[in-house]
Amino acid sequence: MKKVLFTDLDGTLLDLRSYSYSKSESSLKSLKDQGVPVVFCSSKSRAEQEYYRQILEVNDPFIVENGSAIFIPKGYFKKEVPFNTYVTDDYEVIQLGESVTNIRQTIKELREDLLLDFVCYFDIPPEEVSLYTSLNLNEAKRAMKREFSETILRGAINEKFLRRLKRRGLMSIPGSKFNTVISKQADKGKAIEILQSLYKNESQDLFTFGVGDSGNDLEMFKVVDDPYIVQRPSGEWYDLKDDTVKKASGVGPEGWNKVVEIILNA
Ligand code: MG
Numbered sequence: 001m002k003k004v005l006f007t008d009l010d011g012t013l014l015d016l017r018s019y020s021y022s023k024s025e026s027s028l029k030s031l032k033d034q035g036v037p038v039v040f041c042s043s044k045s046r047a048e049q050e051y052y053r054q055i056l057e058v059n060d061p062f063i064v065e066n067g068s069a070i071f072i073p074k075g076y077f078k079k080e081v082p083f084n085t086y087v088t089d090d091y092e093v094i095q096l097g098e099s100v101t102n103i104r105q106t107i108k109e110l111r112e113d114l115l116l117d118f119v120c121y122f123d124i125p126p127e128e129v130s131l132y133t134s135l136n137l138n139e140a141k142r143a144m145k146r147e148f149s150e151t152i153l154r155g156a157i158n159e160k161f162l163r164r165l166k167r168r169g170l171m172s173i174p175g176s177k178f179n180t181v182i183s184k185q186a187d188k189g190k191a192i193e194i195l196q197s198l199y200k201n202e203s204q205d206l207f208t209f210g211v212g213d214s215g216n217d218l219e220m221f222k223v224v225d226d227p228y229i230v231q232r233p234s235g236e237w238y239d240l241k242d243d244t245v246k247k248a249s250g251v252g253p254e255g256w257n258k259v260v261e262i263i264l265n266a
Contacts, residue, residue: 230255
């Protein structure tokens with residue numbers, strides 16, 4: 001049986017507050033030793049995910065910016081990837097979302113038209129982004145390297161803005177602190193299904209696991225064979241209103257480790 005793990009990062013593999021991976025590092029190594037691919041699936045940008053991929057020596061495909069695109073290391077799959085792809089750096093990319101250039105252009109137009117005065121990443125330098133977020137300067141710089149979405153940091157948006165975004169094929173998703181403007185086509189579930197089909201192309205007997213910590217992992221939970229949710233720092237599990245998702249005991253990385261144990265013994 002070919003096992004694959006799809007995993008959220010913030011609050012799951014990484015500690016929600018410190019972004020530390022120290023607790024999950026050793027079980028990640030066990031997965032690698034068993035040859036279980038670990039596919040990051042998160043709202044984080046490519047630059048942010050590459051940072052962790054490099055430190056943790058994870059070389060599997062990854063899904064960026066809430067299902068906007070799949071980055072596949074060139075030559076990762078032995079068979080040809082039967083989807084529309086483009087090549088950038090050392091990746092074959094399957095893009096589901098919209099380019100950040102187009103998204104920023106639309107935001108600027110609508111903001112001017114509707115006389116709104118909200119502030120986005122592209123308006124300010126990284127030093128200022130660092131002030132608004134809990135990110136240090138380097139983290140802020142990586143977070144700002146968006147390719148398929150834009151974040152509204154402060155200032156109000158309104159119904160009219162949301163309607164006009166929709167008409168342009170975009171949507172605004174509320175995060176814990178900020179709103180993110182992204183293509184309506186971005187879809188973690190769809191991105192995972194594409195990767196599942198690529199893995200299946202190479203080994204028929206595929207079984208996939210998914211682990212996350214919140215409502216924005218729901219698209220992932222719906223498409224994997226065995227979904228798990230870990231505890232939030234409060235000790236609670238996010239209320240998914242979905243009994244098919246199994247509760248892993250342990251906050252963030254500690255819950256993640258429990259799921260890895262299950263995977264290794266499966
Ligand atoms: Mg999370």
